Amino acid sequence: MAPTTEPVLQVSGLVKHYPLTRGILFRRQIGAVRAVDGVDFTLGRGETLGIVGESGCGKSTVAKLLCHLERPTAGSIRFRGEDITGLSGRALKAVRRNIQMVFQDPYTSLNPRMTVGDIVGEPYEIHPEAAPKGERRRRVRELLDVVGLNPEHINRYPHQFSGGQRQRIGIARALALRPEVVVADEPVSALDVSVQAQVINLMDRLQAEFALSYVFIAHDLSVVRHIADRVAVMYLGRIVETGSDAEIYEHATHPYTQALLSAVPVPDPEARARRARIILSGDVPSPTDIPSGCRFRTRCWKARERCALEVPPLAVPPAFRGTPGPAAHDSACHFAEELPAGDCAELGVHGNGPG
Structure with missing residues (x-):
């Protein structure tokens, strides 16, 4: 799907500081780790924004803030024009249906005690309005087929799959609620090069099929160039350069x-x-x-x-x-x-x- 100029996400002045404290009985703040220190960007519908930079520059913290896994210290995140920064309870739960995440490590992001069917179907337990109870098993099988896995393996456990297959399970879980935005935090960094290409091509195909917008975070610039429409380069908590893939890679x-x-x-x-x-x-x-x-x-x-x-x-x-x-x-x-x-x-x- 061709990206449009209509923004689905607007991030303004995003800040996340982790306090440093000293003392046992009387704790006092002596400083802060400024992980994210004023980040601004927009994400259009159907667009892929790649965020690149060295380890420790704040990329993964931005991903957690977008999915409300962390609370920002300051700034705002607007989804479809609504400020979602301070949401909680039912309002936050409703927004989370539309902003899902694919995690970096396919080995630790899946519960080893749950079958693949339970993992991919768990979003339906949290959001029962997304699928009737009698339809959930069928939908899980469809999702496994969409991401290139055998639906007959629905009762297997994560340890019975390879790294690339586990990441496909994570992608299927992220797609279960039909989100508008998927935040992918270095989704291929733990995979072999040949498997990386397969997963990137899969995500490219799913973007068109499910009308998705991606925030794609990586440290591998060649991977980002393959999938991103725009690129933002981060250094020490801030974006230092942003532009289209041609502008960044050929005219930095x-x-x-x-x-x-x-x-x-x-x-x-x-x-x-x-x-x-x-x-x-x-x-x-x-x-x-x-x-x-x-x-x-x-x-x-x-x-x-x-x-x-x-x-x-x-x-x-x-x-x-x-x-x-x-x-x-x-x-x-x-x-x-x-x-x-x-x-x-x-x-x-x-x-x-x-x-």
Whole structure:
């Protein structure tokens, strides 16, 4: 299904801080882990938004916030125009029918004591209005068939399936209530490469069949490019660049995105030898001690004094405003520019920004 401009999800100023406390009898907060620190994006109907970034950048926390597995510290999440951030009880239960999740690990996300039929059919026990009691067994068989599993295996247990088959069970469970939005938190990272392709192709087919919108979270940029219509790059709790797949992969303007792309493996040895590699120095700062100004400046070869003083907005860089083209997309960098091929080694990419 072709994505439309009508948003089904609108996320504004989303924040999640985990308090750090000290003391036993008298506990006091001494700081906070700023896992998500001001995230904004929209998701159109029938669209796939890919969220990428290093481990620890806040991708999975965003997924939990969207599904209300965590309560946000601040910000809002709007579903079909309604603010669902503070919902609870029956109102939250009704919204959860329309926002389902596929978890990262197919081995731990399924109850080993339940049969596949019970796992996929459990949403009908929680939402009995979704299917008449006499129809549930038949619907479970249909879902297993839709995701490429043998309906005759409905009485088997999770340990009797491979990793890829278990993830298909997780996808079937997510589809049971016919949701509008599926949040997929690194759904193929624990699978073999050949199985990854099968699961990605399955999700692509199901999107058209069930009219789904995806928030697809991954650290593998090649996987995201295959399935995503738009891509958002996260670093240390914030989105630093966003645009269409062509804009991000072929015309990246943020230094962090350029560094990520340079690390993507290239199967052709000759092409790999010709490609310059951006190697960042230093480690990712702790989310308990975020750098001032631009949070990427401590690892960026373009960092200047301004980067330590001003937080760059996520907007089209001034250099590209008024000039239509693939580089004119949102990038949170004071010195955003496209990186010509072969320039990586000449830019001093091992240097740190101002302390």
